[in-house]
Amino acid sequence: MAVPSAHEFHWQSLAQLPTGRVYHTLSEVGGQMYMLGGCDAAGRPCPIACPCLQGDRWINLTPMPTPRAGAAVAVLGKQILVVGGVGEDQNPLKVVEMYNTEEGRWRKRNTLREALMGVSITVKDGRALAVGGMGADLLPRSILQQYDLRKDVWAQLPPMPTPRYDANTHLLGNKLYVAGGRQCKRPVKAFEVYDTETRSWTTLPMMPCKRTYGGVMWDTAGKLCLLGGLRQGGGHQSSKFTKNVNIFDTNQGAWLKSEETVAMKTKRADFAAAFLRGRMIVAGGLGHEPSALDTVEAFHPQKKKWERLAPMTFPRCSVSSIVIRDRLLVVGGVNQVQPGLMDAALLKAH
Incomplete structure (x- = not known):
């Protein structure tokens, strides 16, 4: 399949958000984007409506009953x-709520057994699988739980070998992959997979390096791609920005050798990352500059090189992003001027 050339990608500014937002969660239903929770410029979870992007305007919907940031959706x-997520008192939540997009209303659902933030969640066969999290005692959890919508019940499944929060999860067939994450702010290299048929965990080859705030994405061929971030040194060494790329092939069950991967052009962390029209895209973030980045690059799989794309309108980091209908939407975030950006932008290729 031919991929778009670099000059075919362009940015389009969307309507401004009702308020600046960071640590919000984006979701898509029926081609429409919903924004849930998040913090304002002062770092407080937003007790405001859940906006929905319709065309080029934001529609304020019924407010989420429990203000929260960093929720799993x-x-x-x-x-x-x-x-879950973090509440107004800056503590983890066990509250679970559900928004019906057709009825336009919220309902309280059965809560988690304990308050958790940093839960990772995915869906299989109409049921939500929630992995890990950090409790009120600031310790990571190894819990795996499944939510049944029809029964409104959380069931405990076999726990994963490595407790962690903020892990990346991905479902391939009957296997739930869990990569990285953190333990008490420290990154972990653990990589494990849960087989939903045998209800058992398998430990995979560890991630090549400890990193935080990197890009994590899965391609359509079942490859896990880790990009950039802050590499963590041993002992008292400080963190360093990297442009390193690591790729795990689930078919081979191994990490590709370094000579089989291509590093990004720019060292960066805390950026937007996504697959778009067959290309890996990275946008914005923080690097070896005094302010946030506006630069964007994309990997060309046939040429095997990273290419510059048009920069974003505003430099930013800590954004939330989502791909809907072959378009990458980048919403909110932080730059030096505005702690909670009110801007939303869309990247597409013609």
Whole structure:
């Protein structure tokens, strides 16, 4: 399949957000984007409406009953399940709520057994699988739990070998992959997979390096791609920005050798990353500059090189992003001027 050339990608500014936002979660139902929770410029979870982007305007919907930031979100049919996160008192939450996009209303659902933030969530066969998290005692959890919408029940499944929060999860067939994450702010290299049929965990080859705030994405061929971030040194060494790329091939069950991967052009962390039209895209973030980055680059799989794309309108980091209908939407975030950006932008290729 031919991929778009670099000059075919361009940015389009969307309507401004009602308020600046960071640490929000984006979700898509029926081609429309919903924004859930997040913090304002002062770092407080937003007790405001859940906006929906329709065309080029934001529609304020019914406010989420519990203000929160960093929530885990899963789409179950026409409903959006919102799990855990951080509340107004800066502590983890066990509250679970669901928004019905057709009825336009919220319902309280059965809570988690304990308050958790940094939960990772995915959906299989109409049920949500929630992995890990950090409790009120600031310790990581190894818990795996499954939510049944019809019964409104959370069931405990076999726990994963490595407790962690903020892990990256991905479902391939009957296997749930869990990569990286953190333990008490320290990054972990653990990489494990849960087989939903045998209900058992398998430990995979560890991630090549400890890194935080990197890009994590899965391609359509079942490859896990880790990009950039802050590499963590041993002992008292400080963190360093990297442009390193690591790729795990699930078919081979191994990490590709360094000579089989191509490093990004720019060292960066805390950026937007996505697959778009067959190309890996990275946008914005922080690097060896005094302010946030506006630069964007994309990997060309046939040429095997990274190419510059048009820069974003505003430099930013800590954004939330989502791909809907072959378009990358980048929403909110932080730059030096505005702690909570009110801007939203869309990247597409013609």
